[in-house]
Amino acid sequence: MREILKEAEAHIQDGYGRAQEHAKQPLPKRFYKEVSTDEVGGKHRVLLDGKPIKTPGKKTVEFPDPKLAQLVADEWAAAEEKIDPSKMPLTRLCNTIVESGEEHLQPVRAELLKYAGSDLLFYRADGPDSLVALQRQHWDAPLEMFEREYGAKFELVGGVMHVMQPQESLDKIDALVQRYGLFSAFAAMSITSITGSALLAIGLREGHFESEQVWTAAYVDENYQASQWGEDEQAMAARAFKRQDYDAAVRLFELLNPEV
Known part of the structure; x- marks a missing residue:
């Protein structure tokens, strides 16, 4: 499964490290003058001097929503002399x-369900008490929501020992995930x-959930460690790079319904 999804996750795995590598390489010069969008057969495209943008594998990029196409067009238009993928x-x-x-x-979809079976929110610190309290503060409410809204109840464990989750609860999560179309599923995976x-x-x-609520919950442990030992400059730079990718996926969620 992980091999199948290698490309799907490539844009965020070790994102800061890859950005550093890109920084060592010469960036391509901007080769186009005009950026525009069009619609063909109900799909929206971004055009560079009238030609649609393509993936590295030469597939034409088509968007299900004109606002999404325009946001991508804005990224291309913002490039000045050089094209920097880390800013797109x-x-x-x-x-x-x-x-x-x-x-x-x-x-x-299957990988999302696999992650849900061993989710960050299940594995709690045994101490110190201040960290335990922070995890409860930011992680209990999301789990309570899943139980309240979907009847999906999960088991919590101290430490990192794997705990099997109720199959009935995982089936309810799977029912949600199976609704996701291509763009929603990949954004959720990101x-x-x-x-x-x-x-x-x-x-x-x-x-x-709100996007800031999720972002804060994701970094409870790291923020706690930083409060105790100080911030690591490289770790914070890596987080800032990941935040760009996070915000991009959130923006996609805002534009598209889950079936897309």
Whole structure:
């Protein structure tokens, strides 16, 4: 499964490290003058001097929503002398989605369910008490929502020892995930990979959580460690890069219904 999804997750795995590598390489010069959008057969495209943008695998990128196409067009238009992919998170995400294609939709849905079975929110610290309290503050409410809205109750455990979750609860999560179309599933996978929590990603997709709530919940442990030992400059830079990808996926959620 992980091999199938390698490309699907490539745009966020070790994102800061890849950005550093890109920084060492010469960026391509801007080769176009005009950026525009059009519609063909109900699909929307971004045009560079009248030619549609393509993925690295030469697939034409088509968007299900004109606002999404315009946001991607804005990223291309913002490039001045050089084209810097690290500053084009929506372009990178949409390229990943189109390049992967419908044949990878079901594997991505399956991977979301797999993550949900061993979610970040289940595994709690044994101490210190201040960290335990923070985890309860930010992680209990999302789990309570899933139980209240969907009847999905999960088991919590101290430490990292794996705990099997009730199959009935996982089936209810799967029913949500199976509704997701290509763009929603890949955006949810991106958020899951960034946050470590499929449940946070799914709750955000379903409109139960706010984006800042999810972002804060994802970094409870890291923020606690930083409060105790100080911030690590490289870790914070990596988080800032991931935040670009996170915001891109959230924006996609805002524009598209879950079936897309």
